[in-house]
Amino acid sequence: MATIAPYKSIKFPSNLLMPPTILAMSDSEEVSAKIPDSSYRQTLDREIKESGKHIRQSGWRGIGKKFAEDLYNLLKYNNVEYGYSHPAEQLIERTLKTYGDLAVPWIFDLYDKNVISQPQLTADILKCLGRLNPYLIYDWGYKLALKALSHGDIEVRETAIAALELWGGEEALLILKNIAFNESTLWLKKYIEQIISDLAE
Numbered sequence: 001m002a003t004i005a006p007y008k009s010i011k012f013p014s015n016l017l018m019p020p021t022i023l024a025m026s027d028s029e030e031v032s033a034k035i036p037d038s039s040y041r042q043t044l045d046r047e048i049k050e051s052g053k054h055i056r057q058s059g060w061r062g063i064g065k066k067f068a069e070d071l072y073n074l075l076k077y078n079n080v081e082y083g084y085s086h087p088a089e090q091l092i093e094r095t096l097k098t099y100g101d102l103a104v105p106w107i108f109d110l111y112d113k114n115v116i117s118q119p120q121l122t123a124d125i126l127k128c129l130g131r132l133n134p135y136l137i138y139d140w141g142y143k144l145a146l147k148a149l150s151h152g153d154i155e156v157r158e159t160a161i162a163a164l165e166l167w168g169g170e171e172a173l174l175i176l177k178n179i180a181f182n183e184s185t186l187w188l189k190k191y192i193e194q195i196i197s198d199l200a201e
Contacts, residue, residue: 064106067095071110072121080124089128096136104140111144119153126156130163142171149179158188165195173199 074088095103107125114121126148129141141163148160164172176196183189 063099064103067091067103067106068110071107071125072114075121075124075128080127082127085131086128088124089131092128093132093136096132101140108140108144111147115148115151115156119151119156122148122151123153123155123159126159126163130159130166134167134169137167139171141167142175146175146179149175154185154188157183157185158191161188161192161195165199168199 071088071091074086074091078086078088080086080088092107095106107129111122111125126145129137129144132141134141145160145163148156151157151160161176164176173196176192176199180189180192180196183192
């Protein structure tokens with residue numbers, strides 16, 4: 001399994017979208033299981049329902065547009081490098097903790113708008129998502145990674161595989177088993193096979 005160096009902190013720009021956290025979750029919180037239990041989902045659903053009025057009043061579409069613009073600019077003008085934290089991770093994490101599943105379409109839309117024209121930005125979205133707590137991306141993150149695995153750009157596929165490796169779980173193992181046979185790049189296929197072996201242990 002690949003070893004990633006400890007992240008070095010990068011200060012989050014103060015002028016970007018910084019919504020108040022509705023669902024408290026410590027960044028250093030340890031997770032004992034890859035798959036969120038029902039109590040977590042119930043808590044998330046309750047918080048989203050209770051915050052729905054606030055979101056409607058403040059114009060959640062406007063919030064989504066601002067989020068997409070900020071995320072695009074962070075990724076476009078700041079390289080996402082292995083071993084270093086990136087301000088886009090913090091933006092995505094804070095937005096998901098605040099708006100939960102309501103924020104997922106904003107991420108998918110940004111991905112879909114750039115998946116053909118800007119594969120590097122697409123790969124960077126996956127890099128940032130791969131570093132997030134599995135609780136935050138379950139289970140839509142796996143679906144996005146699955147979409148990326150059919151991309152013609154090898155870096156996009158590689159980052160999708162790396163994200164699945166980091167999240168782990170039965171979903172990741174099943175996806176990788178299903179796509180291993182179709183991967184035509186030899187070194188990438190070997191990478192998939194190694195991850196499958198690690199996750200199956």
